[in-house]
Each structure stands twice: as structure tokens, then as C-alpha cells.
Amino acid sequence: MNKNFEILQINLLRLLFTLSIIFLVLSLFGTSPIKVFDSIIYGSLGSYSKFIRTLIVWAPISMASIALIYTFSAGMWNIGIEGQIIMGAVGATLIARSFLGDTFISPYVQIIFAIGFGGVWGLICGLLKVKGNVHEIFSGLGLDFVASGIVIYLIIGPWKREGIASTSGTDIFNKSSWIPTIGQNEFPLLLIILILILYALSFVVLKYTSFGLRLKATGVNELATQRFYFSSSTFILLSFFIAGSIAGLAGFSQASGAYHKLVPSISGGFGFLSILIVLICSRNIYFTFLVSFFFSALIVGGSQLQIKLGLDHSLIGIIQATFVLSWLIFEKLKLEKSLLEIFFRSKK
Amino acid sequence: MKIEINNISKTFGDLKANSEISISINNGIHALLGENGAGKSTLVKIISGQIAPDQGEILINDKSLQLGSPKQSIENGIGLLNQDPQDFGNLSVLETFLVGIKDKNPYRNLNKTKQSISDLFEKYKIKINFLERTNNLSIGERQQIELIRLLYNGAKLIVLDEPTSAFSLEQKSMMFNTLRSLTNEGIIIIFVSHKLDEIMELCDSGTILKLGKVIHSINKPFNSKEIIGKMFENTVSLVKKDQDFSNSKFFNISISKNDLISIKNTYLENKFPYGSVIGIAGLQGSSNDLYIKNFFTNNLSETRINLDSNKNISKNTFYYMPADRVERGLFRDLTVLEHYGLYKASESKTLNWEKIKTIASKKISEFNIKANFSNKVSELSGGNQQRLMLSLMPEAQSILLLEQPTRGLDLNSAQNIWEMILSRKSKDIAIIFSSTDIDEIWDYSEIIISVSGRFILNVDYKKHLTKDKIINYVSGIV
Numbered sequence: 001m002n003k004n005f006e007i008l009q010i011n012l013l014r015l016l017f018t019l020s021i022i023f024l025v026l027s028l029f030g031t032s033p034i035k036v037f038d039s040i041i042y043g044s045l046g047s048y049s050k051f052i053r054t055l056i057v058w059a060p061i062s063m064a065s066i067a068l069i070y071t072f073s074a075g076m077w078n079i080g081i082e083g084q085i086i087m088g089a090v091g092a093t094l095i096a097r098s099f100l101g102d103t104f105i106s107p108y109v110q111i112i113f114a115i116g117f118g119g120v121w122g123l124i125c126g127l128l129k130v131k132g133n134v135h136e137i138f139s140g141l142g143l144d145f146v147a148s149g150i151v152i153y154l155i156i157g158p159w160k161r162e163g164i165a166s167t168s169g170t171d172i173f174n175k176s177s178w179i180p181t182i183g184q185n186e187f188p189l190l191l192i193i194l195i196l197i198l199y200a201l202s203f204v205v206l207k208y209t210s211f212g213l214r215l216k217a218t219g220v221n222e223l224a225t226q227r228f229y230f231s232s233s234t235f236i237l238l239s240f241f242i243a244g245s246i247a248g249l250a251g252f253s254q255a256s257g258a259y260h261k262l263v264p265s266i267s268g269g270f271g272f273l274s275i276l277i278v279l280i281c282s283r284n285i286y287f288t289f290l291v292s293f294f295f296s297a298l299i300v301g302g303s304q305l306q307i308k309l310g311l312d313h314s315l316i317g318i319i320q321a322t323f324v325l326s327w328l329i330f331e332k333l334k335l336e337k338s339l340l341e342i343f344f345r346s347k348k
Numbered sequence: 349m350k351i352e353i354n355n356i357s358k359t360f361g362d363l364k365a366n367s368e369i370s371i372s373i374n375n376g377i378h379a380l381l382g383e384n385g386a387g388k389s390t391l392v393k394i395i396s397g398q399i400a401p402d403q404g405e406i407l408i409n410d411k412s413l414q415l416g417s418p419k420q421s422i423e424n425g426i427g428l429l430n431q432d433p434q435d436f437g438n439l440s441v442l443e444t445f446l447v448g449i450k451d452k453n454p455y456r457n458l459n460k461t462k463q464s465i466s467d468l469f470e471k472y473k474i475k476i477n478f479l480e481r482t483n484n485l486s487i488g489e490r491q492q493i494e495l496i497r498l499l500y501n502g503a504k505l506i507v508l509d510e511p512t513s514a515f516s517l518e519q520k521s522m523m524f525n526t527l528r529s530l531t532n533e534g535i536i537i538i539f540v541s542h543k544l545d546e547i548m549e550l551c552d553s554g555t556i557l558k559l560g561k562v563i564h565s566i567n568k569p570f571n572s573k574e575i576i577g578k579m580f581e582n583t584v585s586l587v588k589k590d591q592d593f594s595n596s597k598f599f600n601i602s603i604s605k606n607d608l609i610s611i612k613n614t615y616l617e618n619k620f621p622y623g624s625v626i627g628i629a630g631l632q633g634s635s636n637d638l639y640i641k642n643f644f645t646n647n648l649s650e651t652r653i654n655l656d657s658n659k660n661i662s663k664n665t666f667y668y669m670p671a672d673r674v675e676r677g678l679f680r681d682l683t684v685l686e687h688y689g690l691y692k693a694s695e696s697k698t699l700n701w702e703k704i705k706t707i708a709s710k711k712i713s714e715f716n717i718k719a720n721f722s723n724k725v726s727e728l729s730g731g732n733q734q735r736l737m738l739s740l741m742p743e744a745q746s747i748l749l750l751e752q753p754t755r756g757l758d759l760n761s762a763q764n765i766w767e768m769i770l771s772r773k774s775k776d777i778a779i780i781f782s783s784t785d786i787d788e789i790w791d792y793s794e795i796i797i798s799v800s801g802r803f804i805l806n807v808d809y810k811k812h813l814t815k816d817k818i819i820n821y822v823s824g825i826v
Contacts, residue, residue, distance in 0.1 A: 213690055216682065217682060217686075217690055
């Protein structure tokens with residue numbers, strides 16, 4: 001049997017199992033799973049403008065997930081992803097509020113700054129790991145808090161709105177600093193191009209370059225990396241820099257694409273959500289593409305639950321968490337493979 | 349105290365680890381000697397109750413000991429001091445005592461407990477702060493504390509399983525003093541070692557094991573020739589033709605003074621022709637593997653390889669193959685094909701998987717590796733992992749650094765691997781390997797470096813040496 005076909009079958013079966021668990025959980029809450037999903041699908045894909053809103057959420061989640069694939073490859077738990085998104089947004093806001101803010105090049109300069117800010121923030125984590133032997137989970141978590149602190153300081157301090165100091169955010173950016181869109185429904189072309197490039201590039205890098213393969217070999221076995229003539233430390237640093245840069249882009253997308261200003265919760269928790277996505281998809285780019293879209297649809301569609309069904313949208317969190325947990329459990333149990341084997345044997 | 353070991357046998361599959369072993373010890377320090385695989389560790393494990401023998405009995409003070417139960421062994425006063433300290437690194441010295449204590453609630457009588465421990469420390473002249481974290485102590489100090497802990501818990505018979513492998517000379521003499529004073533109190537000590545010098549210095553009697561059997565009993569005064577003769581008798585060796593060193597290019601091994609005990613036995617002009625096979629001999633626990641690694645990582649000592657041209661050797665010239673294949677040599681979760689990818693990764697930025705597949709299938713058949721491309725390394729057998737590591741040797745002229753290249757392999761695989769290694773002789777600058785098997789060293793090397801403990805005792809061409817000489821050197825006898 002073709003190996004890829006088998007993997008596809010296994011994953012489809014797993015998806016089926018996982019969805020049934022979610023249906024079961026929703027029924028336990030006394031809601032109709034069909035109605036919930038109908039409302040989510042309508043809310044996220046029901047119209048062109050809703051679809052665009054989903055894209056705007058999908059962009060940062062995709063970017064954060066791709067970022068995490070790099071650190072994940074190197075065996076690193078990049079909990080600092082939230083901070084890296086936030087710092088990317090700070091970098092973008094810096095440009096949007098500068099003299100460049102009302103020029104057409106603003107978004108492009110913002111991209112460079114977001115990459116730089118996020119990258120440096122990620123690099124701090126890597127340096128602490130490599131030079132200071134600080135576990136990346138602790139430094140990452142710490143740097144997340146520091147980044148949140150910086151944002152709040154900026155919003156109520158130097159970047160406060162005229163006359164009022166409130167945590168509701170900075171002034172709205174000048175229109176030329178928004179991510180360029182097309183048409184009346186504001187299709188975010190630049191953003192979509194960015195994501196597609198990132199997906200394609202990462203696919204090639206991870207599969208067809210020496211860098212990608214070495215990254216995969218990093219993190220577990222330091223002496224063995226020396227034997228193959230590369231340095232584990234360098235690759236850990238690089239993975240954090242790359243992840244930080246891409247996460248910074250997600251911050252840019254949030255600041256200049258979604259909110260058009262800097263707000264305290266600029267990351268939207270998308271960094272942590274992406275950790276869950278990458279846990280499910282491991283290093284698979286196709287799955288990351290699909291699962292991150294599914295999660296974005298859940299988020300956008302979930303906001304309709306309150307209006308349509310009178311349900312709290314925290315239900316979405318429950319769906320996401322159930323999805324991830326059941327998926328991981330099924331993955332460990334390897335039920336699908338045995339099922340497929342039984343099925344094909346009985347056919348013979 | 350008196351221990352009688354009667355007729356103990358133990359087999360693992362086809363391997364007779366112990367067969368009909370009988371030893372009786374009434375007092376003093378008794379040595380247990382033998383080559384690797386002679387059955388020393390198995391016997392130690394049976395005495396300490398970690399494994400049960402197939403037959404036989406052990407009598408403690410004429411009473412039969414229930415075998416195969418560590419608890420019974422401890423209750424009958426048997427204490428085991430392992431090769432590495434088995435303590436809790438993150439506890440303080442005092443806490444390690446409290447953890448293993450028989451008292452149900454040691455905190456109730458903390459002062460009394462403290463007092464009795466400090467009395468013991470004083471008695472055996474150990475000056476270690478109670479509150480020091482165990483991690484901060486040297487291995488030697490930790491072993492001392494472990495020894496005291498065994499005494500504190502009532503051990504009357506102490507088995508030491510090669511306890512001194514990580515000791516400095518000073519620590520060793522301290523430990524030996526303690527051991528001697530223990531025997532004066534009627535405590536029996538069984539000392540497992542293959543360092544002849546230590547045994548000659550310390551022990552009163554001994555038993556030599558070979559292939560699981562008792563072949564000889566010895567008593568003070570010892571005759572070192574006789575012991576060595578018994579330990580290594582019947583180990584036949586193949587005679588190989590000496591290589592013709594007509595090659596004009598030379599490399600040089602500069603040995604740091606800190607690595608030498610004495611320079612009188614060392615072939616000082618350490619200039620060797622290209623294509624030499626150099627064996628670093630040493631017993632288990634000696635630094636022979638570390639010297640191999642040091643040529644690659646330069647982190648043990650100043651001992652280096654230099655080329656005649658005096659250029660620095662680039663890292664890519666070395667091919668280092670560690671002894672633990674999966675822990676340090678290969679990537680357990682990467683596939684066989686990905687390893688060939690990594691091998692090519694140092695040559696170009698992009699990977700052409702089609703080309704890598706061609707190379708991989710060629711290497712897999714050439715080196716007789718029984719595996720598919722998609723097999724993860726952790727799924728391969730030891731021999732296949734070893735052949736995979738060998739197949740990743742660079743094509744260009746290299747210096748091969750091989751740590752115990754045939755460790756844990758059966759005879760056939762080992763021979764097979766040696767053929768592969770020696771086929772590179774005409775191409776490479778040097779093939780340097782370590783082994784604890786004197787026969788392997790003798791059979792394949794042209795130049796032999798003998799290491800005992802941390803130190804290099806001798807460097808010389810094989811033609812100037814005899815096997816007995818090497819055995820003396822690795823046992824620490826100059």
C-alpha cells in the first residue's frame with residue numbers, strides 16, 4: 001500500500017474519532033452539536049466578508065504555527081512565542097506611529113521591523129538556552145510577561161491617546177499604515193501572499209535543504225551533531241531567531257491587519273493556540289495549513305454562538321481543547337492503524 | 349563473620365556466567381579478579397541479592413541466606429558499594445543518611461542520629477561538612493560517604509564493585525586506609541577489580557575467575573606473574589605480518605606531560621608513518637576512550653595529533669565514532685536515509701534526495717547493513733548501527749577515531765567490521781581505536797598506547813612489546 005495514502009487514511013479516521021468525541025462532549029453540555037457546528041460554519045464561511053474575517057485570523061495563527069515548526073524541529077519548546085508576537089506588533093506600531101506612518105511604504109517597513117523585533121526577542125531565549133543553560137520554557141514564559149508589560153507601559157505611557165490614558169489601546173493607525181487590501185470587502189492580498197510564501201518556503205527548507213535536515217537533528221544529541229560537522233548551539237540560536245521573526249510577522253498582522261492599533265492583548269493568545277496546533281501536526285506543513293484554518297474558523301464562527309444560540313463563546317475553547325487532547329490520545333493509542341489492518345485483512 | 353559461597357551457577361541463555369563457583373572467606377579483604385566477562389559482576393549481583401542463581405547456596409555464619417532478595421541480603425549485613433555512587437545528588441550529606449535509615453521517624457531523634465553519624469565520621473577520619481550538598485563533593489568523597497552509610501546501616505560484609513575507577517591517588521589511599529581499619533573490626537570486604545596493582549596493595553586473599561569458573565585461589569604474598577598468567581592464559585592470538593613502513597609521510601602525536609606517569613618507557617619520538625593503526629589499550633573504566641574522544645573534541649588534555657606540515661588539522665579530517673552508538677553517535681529518531689542526508693549536508697546547501705538515495709543504497713549494500721531507508725536508527729540492531737556509522741566515514745583521506753569499534757558485537761560481526769576498517773589503511777592518515785580487549789589491540793594494532801586509569805603508561809611499536817608487557821601496563825605496573 002502506498003505509504004502516503006495510508007497516512008491520509010489514518011488521519012481521516014483519527015479526525016472522525018476526534019469529531020465524535022467533540023460531539024459527545026457538546027451533547028453532554030446539553031447543546032445540539034449539529035446546531036453548534038452549523039452556526040460555526042455559517043459564522044466563519046457564510047459570506048464573503050465572514051470568510052475574509054476568518055482569513056485575518058488565519059494569517060497570524062498560520063505564521064505562529066510555522067514559526068513553531070522551526071523551534072519544534074530543533075527540539076525546543078518555544079513558549080516565548082506570545083512575547084515574540086507582541087514584540088513584532090510593537091515593531092510594526094513603532095513604524096506606523098513614525099514619520100513613515102502616512103506613506104505608502106509604511107507596511108513594508110513595518111514588516112522589516114516586526115521581523116527584527118520578534119527575531120531579537122526569540123534570540124534572547126536562544127541565547128539564554130545556549131549560553132546560560134536556562135531552560136527555554138522558563139525563559140520563554142518570563143519573556144512573555146516582560147513583553148506584555150512593555151506593551152501596557154507603551155499604551156498608557158509614551159503611546160497613550162491624546163488626553164486619555166486607557167488600556168483600550170493606542171490611536172488608530174493612519175490608513176496608509178494598514179495592511180493593503182483589495183476591493184470593497186478588503187481582501188488582504190499582501191497578507192495572503194505572505195502566508196503562502198511562508199508555507200511554500202518552509203516546506204522546501206525543511207524538506208530539501210541541508211539546513212532543514214540539520215535542524216531536525218539538533219537538540220537531542222550534541223556530540224553527534226559535531227560528528228556531522230555542525231554545531232547544535234548555532235542551530236538552536238538560528239531556530240529561535242527564525243521562529244521569533246515569523247512570530248513577529250504575526251504581530252504585524254495583528255496590529256496592522258486586525259486591530260489597526262496596538263492593544264494590550266495584541267497576540268490574541270494565538271501563540272499558545274499555535275503550540276496546540278503544532279502538537280497535533282508535528283512538522284507536517286499540509287496539516288498545519290488545514291488545522292490552523294479549522295481553528296481560525298472555530299474562533300470566528302464561535303463569536304456567532306452567543307448571538308445565534310445564546311451560548312457563551314468559551315465553548316470554542318472547550319472544542320479546541322477536546323480536539324487536541326483526543327487527537328493526541330488517539331495518536332498514542334494507534335487504534336486507526338490496527339483498525340485499517342483488520343479491515344484490509346478481512347477483505348482479503 | 350564468615351561467608352561461604354557454595355556451588356553457585358547462573359546461565360543467561362546460552363551464556364554460562366557463573367558455573368559451580370565456591371568461595372569461602374573468613375576475614376580480611378578478598379579480591380575477585382578476572383577479565384571482562386569472567387563473571388565477576390554476576391557473582392556480585394547474586395551476593396547482593398539482585399539476581400537469583402540457578403543453583404547453589406550462600407551461608408552467612410553457617411546460616412543459609414535466602415537468595416534473590418536484596419532485602420534479605422541487607423538484613424544479613426551485606427552491603428554493596430557500586431562503581432558509581434548510588435546516592436541522591438540534590439540532598440545534603442545528612443539527608444542521604446536520613447533517607448536510607450531504618451528508624452521510622454529519624455527526625456524525632458535528629459540530634460542523636462547526627463551524633464552517631466558524626467562519631468562514625470570522626471572514627472574513620474572523614475572531614476566532610478554534613479550540610480554540604482552531595483553534588484558538590486568529588487566522586488571519591490561520595491564513595492566514602494556511601495561506605496560509611498553502609499556501615500551505619502549495619503553492614504558486616506561489604507562488596508566493592510570496582511569502586512576506584514574515578515578516584516584520585518589521594519582519595520584511593522584514604523579509601524584503602526578506611527578499608528584496612530574496617531577489617532580490624534572483623535568486617536569482611538570483597539574487592540572486585542581488574543587493577544592488579546590495587547589488589548597487590550590492598551588484599552589478603554583472592555579468587556581468579558575465568559569464563560564463569562574459579563580457576564585459581566591466591567593468598568598473600570602475591571606473585572603478579574602467576575596472577576597475570578592465570579588471568580590471561582589460553583588467550584590465543586593470530587600472528588599478523590608487520591606492515592612495511594616505507595611511506596615517506598609522517599604524523600606526530602604530541603603527548604601532554606600531564607598525561608604521563610613516567611616517560612622512561614615511552615617511545616619518545618612520536619612520529620608515525622601515514623596509514624598506521626594505533627590501538628589504545630586500557631581496562632574498563634580507564635581513560636582510553638576519552639583519549640580517542642579528546643583528539644576530536646580537545647577537552648580532556650593537551651595531547652594532540654599534528655601533521656608533518658605543521659598545519660592545523662581541520663575538523664573534517666577526523667571521523668570520530670563513539671562507543672555508545674545511539675546515545676552519542678547517531679540520531680535515534682532519524683531514519684537511515686536522513687543520516688545519509690546529513691552526511692551530504694556538509695557538502696551542499698540543498699539536498700538532492702534522488703542522489704542521496706543512490707549513495708545510500710550503494711553504502712547499504714557495500715557495508716552489508718540490514719535496514720530500509722525508512723527505518724529509524726533506534727530500530728536497528730547494534731551491529732547494523734555500527735555498520736551504519738562506519739558507512740558514514742568520509743571518502744576523503746581521514747584520521748579515523750574509533751571508540752571500541754566492536755563493543756558488544758559477536759565474533760563474526762566484529763571480524764566483518766575490522767575488514768571494513770582495515771580496507772581504508774592505505775588511504776587514511778591514521779586509524780586510532782580503543783579497546784579493553786587486549787587480544788583485539790594485539791591483533792590489529794601496529795602501534796600500541798597503553799593507558800591505566802587516567803594516565804598513558806607506554807607508547808611503542810608492537811614489535812618492541814609483548815602481550816604480557818601490555819597487560820602489565822594497563823594494570824598499572826610500569
